[in-house]
Amino acid sequence: MPTHRIGLIGDFNPDVIAHRAIPKALALAGEVAGVQIEPVWLATDKIEIGAAAALAEFAGLWCVPASPYASTDGALWAIRFARENEIPFLGTCGGFQHALIEYARNVAGIRDAEHAETNPGASTLVVAPLACSLVEQTGTIRLKENSLIRKACGKPEIVEGYHCRYGLNPAFRERLAAGELHFTGWDEHGEARAFELSEHPFFVATLFQPERSAMRGEAHPLITAFVRAM
Numbered sequence: 330m331p332t333h334r335i336g337l338i339g340d341f342n343p344d345v346i347a348h349r350a351i352p353k354a355l356a357l358a359g360e361v362a363g364v365q366i367e368p369v370w371l372a373t374d375k376i377e378i379g380a381a382a383a384l385a386e387f388a389g390l391w392c393v394p395a396s397p398y399a400s401t402d403g404a405l406w407a408i409r410f411a412r413e414n415e416i417p418f419l420g421t422c423g424g425f426q427h428a429l430i431e432y433a434r435n436v437a438g439i440r441d442a443e444h445a446e447t448n449p450g451a452s453t454l455v456v457a458p459l460a461c462s463l464v465e466q467t468g469t470i471r472l473k474e475n476s477l478i479r480k481a482c483g484k485p486e487i488v489e490g491y492h493c494r495y496g497l498n499p500a501f502r503e504r505l506a507a508g509e510l511h512f513t514g515w516d517e518h519g520e521a522r523a524f525e526l527s528e529h530p531f532f533v534a535t536l537f538q539p540e541r542s543a544m545r546g547e548a549h550p551l552i553t554a555f556v557r558a559m
Contacts, residue, residue, distance in 0.1 A: 330363065330364060330365050331364050331365070331368070331516045332364065332367055332369075332498075333359075333364055333365070333366055333367070333388040333389065333556065333559050334367045334387050334388055335366060335368050335369065335385065335387060335390070335391060335463045335559075336369050336371045336384060336387040336389070336390045336391070336407070337351060337368050337369065337372070337391050337393050338369045338371050338372050338373065338390060338392040338393060338403075338404055338407045338408070338424070339369060339371070339372075339392065339393035339394070339395060339398065339404070339424075340372050340374075340395065340398055340399045340424070341372070341545070342365050342395055343540060345394065345542040346538075346544070347394040347395065347421070347422065347494065347538050347541070348393065348394075348395060349431065349544075350538075350540040350541055350543045350544050351383070351391070351393060351540045351543075352368050353540075353543035353544070354539070354540040354542065354543035354548070354549060354552050355368050355552065355556065356543075357470070357543055357546070357547070357548035357549075357552075358387040358548050358549070358552040358553040358555070359556055361548045361556075362553055364396065364556065364559075365414055366556065368498060369387070369458075371407065372429070373398065373399045373400040373401070373403035373407075373449055374398075374400040374403055374406045375403070375497060376398035376400065376403035376406060377421075378402060378406045379406070379518050380430065380511055381410065381414075383429065384400065384407060384411075385414070385417075387416065388416075388417070388515060389417040389418065389419070389555060389556070389558070390410070390411040390416055390417070390418050390419075390423065391405060391409060391419045391420070391421070391555070391559050392407070392408055392418070392419075392420040392421075392423070392427060392428060392534075392541040393421060393424055394419065394421055394492065394538060395422075395423060395424035396422075396423030396426065396427065396444075396446060396447075396499065397444075397447050398423070398427075398467070399403070399448055399501070401427070401444075401458060404427050405427060405430065405431045405434075407459070408420065408424075408427060408428050408431045409431050409477045411532070412432070412438045412526065412529065413538050415529055415530050416505040417531040417532075417555055417558040417559050418529070418530075418531065418532045418533070418534075419534070419551075419552070419555045420533075420535070421535050421536075421537070421538050422491070422492060422493050422533035422535075422536060422537070423447060423493075424534060425496075425523075425524075425534040425536045426444060426446075426456045426493075426495055426533055426536075427444070428524075429442075429455055429456060429505065429524070430442050430443070430444055430455055430456060430535070432504060432505065432510055432526075433455045433501065434507060436508065436509075437505050437507070437508065437510075437511070438505055438506070439455060439501065439505075441453045442455040442501075443455065443456075444495065445457045445458055445493055445495060446527075451531065452500055453552040455498055455501050455505075456481060456495050456496065457494070457495065457498040458493060458494060458495055459494055459495070459496045459514060459520075460520075462493050462494050463491035463492070463493050463494070463496075464491070464492055465492055466490070466491050466492070467488060467489065467490045468488070468489065468516050468517065468518060468522075468537075469486055469487070469516065470486065470487050470489055470514045470522050470537065471485065471490050471515050471516075472484075472486065472487065472512040472513060472514050472522065472523070473512075473514070474510070476513035476514075476525060477525050477531065477533055477554065478514060478523055478535070479494075479534055480554075481550045481551045481553070481554035482551060483547045483550065487520075489535075489538070489539060489541075489552055490537060490541045491536065491537050491538065492538060496520065496521070496522075496536050497512075497520070497521045499520070499521075509527045509528045510524055510525075510526055510527075511525060511526075512524045513525050513533075514535065521536075521538045522535065522537060523535040523536070523537075526547045529554060530558060531554070531558035533551065535558055540552065
């Protein structure tokens with residue numbers, strides 16, 4: 330059985346539910362996909378910016394929850410590497426937020442894009458506080474037809490869990506979606522909860538945490554699709 334090494338972009342904390350769930354979620358997805366998974370934690374302050382060889386060894390990269398990261402620059406570099414080198418990428422919660430920042434700065438031309446959690450006084454907050462906190466909340470997400478996430482999940486709506494206070498600033502939605510970035514999941518109020526890149530083999534980010542299904546012993550279809558993309 331082949332083995333895939335997956336880099337987990339984030340700073341491991343055993344008290345974070347998602348951090349305990351992700352290795353289990355990958356193992357379950359690997360069982361479904363018929364491969365073994367070796368997850369490797371990549372502490373953001375240890376990611377050497379510009380050191381491509383250190384990331385090229387991974388079959389996939391997952392930017393995990395629990396921001397602010399020790400190094401925002403380290404996380405953004407790893408996300409950019411996955412995007413530019415067509416490495417299968419999954420971002421959840423904080424990973425969704427930082428993938429938006431990376432794309433905004435380096436593709437959409439919003440060079441001063443910032444995150445309200447780390448720079449609340451910035452003038453260009455692409456990631457801003459949510460109108461209602463989603464800490465330990467669940468909700469229904471409507472999925473875009475023919476999107477990667479909908480094909481993976483096999484249905485038009487899913488119910489998922491969150492642990493976040495920040496999301497896309499709606500003021501930047503149209504500008505971000507003018508190119509290859511497509512928002513592909515929305516909550517019941519029409520707020521963006523997932524996006525993907527159309528020109529990338531597999532680049533999907535969700536504000537919700539699909540990895541939580543592993544705590545119930547269930548393989549999540551999106552994570553399985555991520556593993557199969559390798």
